Amino acid sequence: MSRSRTPVAQILERLVGPRSELSITAYDGSSSGPAGAKVGIEVRSPLALSYLLSSPGDLGVARAYVAGHLDVSGDLYTALHALAAQADQVTAADKVWLLRELGPQHLRRVEPPVEELPSRFRRGLHGLRHSKSRDSSAISRHYDVSNRFYELVLGPSMAYTCAVFPTADATLEEAQKNKFDLVCRKLDLKPGMRLLDVGCGWGGMVEHAAEHYGVQALGVTLSREQAQWAQKDIVAKGLADKAEVRHLDYRDIKETGFDAVSSIGLTEHIGARNLPSYFSFLASKVKVHGRLLNHCVTNPNTRVPHRSRGFIDRYVFPDGELEASGEIVSAMQDNGFEVRHLENLREHYAETLAGWCANLDANWDEAIAEAGAGRGRVWALYMAACRLAFERREIELTQVLGVKVGAEGDAGMPLRPDWGV
Structure with a gap:
């Protein structure tokens, strides 16, 4: 029995x-x-x-x-x-x-949900990791879900990166505006300057810099839907003479001579072995004394593997890789930039994710009608899990400011930070 x-x-x-x-x-x-x-x-x-x-x-x-x-x-x-x-x-x-x-x-083995991507090995049969074609596919997989879905989750700012909360009771929209403004101040933007924003998303940084700092701003993204949404919004806000977003791989940018570069949430998609060429490329795009602000999710130490695994890799950020802040700093230092400032905003990302989770909960029925129940569940799980990961210091969010110095070591920087902190 x-x-x-x-x-x-x-x-x-x-x-x-x-x-x-x-x-x-x-x-x-x-x-x-x-x-x-x-x-x-x-x-x-x-x-x-x-x-x-x-x-x-x-x-x-x-x-x-x-x-x-x-x-x-x-x-x-x-x-x-x-x-x-x-x-x-x-x-x-x-x-x-x-x-x-x-x-x-x-x-017994059960077939995974349709939202799951194949393993990295099987993806490798369709192109090398971080090749242009495979990066384009990975970005499209995550960002070309539905612009309306992202409007419901992100709110009016359409900013899909860590906000910076000026006070504990600030709203998510206030914090996203404050983030863009902090980046502009760190880059010391002035009217008439030229800004390159790589991995520009729905154009929030491009629009803020053009509207509030009077710069000529160019943004590029591998997501076709992001680029189309951003260009339409730029025109609607009357910024078409100052701002532009292109559907383009950053490696295909032809222009040079920019006064500043912002990279907000792109490094996670670059790959650790490509960091030297990435920062070297960006250094080639800026003038002497030009600044780079790199804003990205980082590992808490250099012992953590770079490659994402499991749920995040199969459902959220295929081929994503994280490095420790020290690895970011080293790559910038070795490839054209003098590092002048580093700031860890880990707790701010936990608060940002809490806001996105609340938005998804409040708009759940419309969100799943737009993108499907499975996709809605993926985003709910990923955002809640990442909020917890930032709180527990399993991951961090780091801003690193670099400058391209002159031949005699002149950096064009003030003796102390000049962005009001």
């Missing part, structure tokens, strides 16, 4: 540990945790368990959640926060025990 199986909810509770803010319900009718818990995890079908047991790393949870076989009632961030500490402690022995309790039938 076979032994009776332990209820699924009790099995999972033993694995993750009891949490006062978390309840678990399962398809077999079992439940655990307090009735008044802030959030609840619902295991809707045996397929959720098959995903968990047959997938490496965080892919199991991601696949089950994106496919709808695992759901969360209440705030997703709160659920991840409750599980984060215990998830770090799950051992191989725990997984063996889980398999024994649930049964070997859950080891």
Whole structure:
């Protein structure tokens, strides 16, 4: 006679540990945790368990959640926060025990959701990593989802990078405007200057610099939908004589002699081995005394692998790579720039993501009607998980300011920072 199986909810509770803010319900009718818990995890079908047991790393949870076989009632961030500490402690022995309790039938491979990209190896069959064609495909995969979807998530600023909150009670829109203004001040922009913004997104930096600092601004992006949206918005705001956004790989920019370059959220897509050529290329585009402001997500130390893996690589930023701030600084120093200032804005990105999560929650029905339930779940999970990662210092956000010095070492910089900090 076979032994009776332990209820699924009790099995999972033993694995993750009891949490006062978390309840678990399962398809077999079992439940655990307090009735008044802030959030609840619902295991809707045996397929959720098959995903968990047959997938490496965080892919199991991601696949089950994106496919709808695992759901969360209440705030997703709160659920991840409750599980984060215990998830770090799950051992191989725990997984063996889980398999024994649930049964070997859950080891069967289940097809991943349609939103998942193939592995890096299979992607490599269609082009080298960070080649122009593969970068174009990766960027399109993430950014050409739907401009309306991004409007709902990002808000009126259409800024998809870390905001800078001037005060703790500032709104997301105020913080995004403050971010663009901080970059302009660090670059010491003046009327009549020429600005190059690489990886310009929907043109927020280009528009801000042209409108408020009187510069001639050129932005480039690999996303066709971003470029079309940005050009239309530039015309609508009456900035067409000062600002332009092109659908273009930064490596194909022909113009030179810019007074400043902003790179806000592009380095994550470049690749560690390409940083020297990237910064060397940007140095070739600016005049002597021209400044570069590089704003990007970074690893907390140089021991963390560069390449993204698991959920982030398969669902969010294919081929993405992060470097530590010291690696960014070294690459800039070795390839045409003197580094003059570094600022870590890690906590600001956690707050930015909290704002995006709130926007997605408030506009959920319209967002999934626009991009699909699976895509909506991908973004909800990715943004909540990244918010937690910034809070726990698993990743950081760093701004590095560099300048192209003259032949005699003249930098054209003030003795102290001149951007009001």
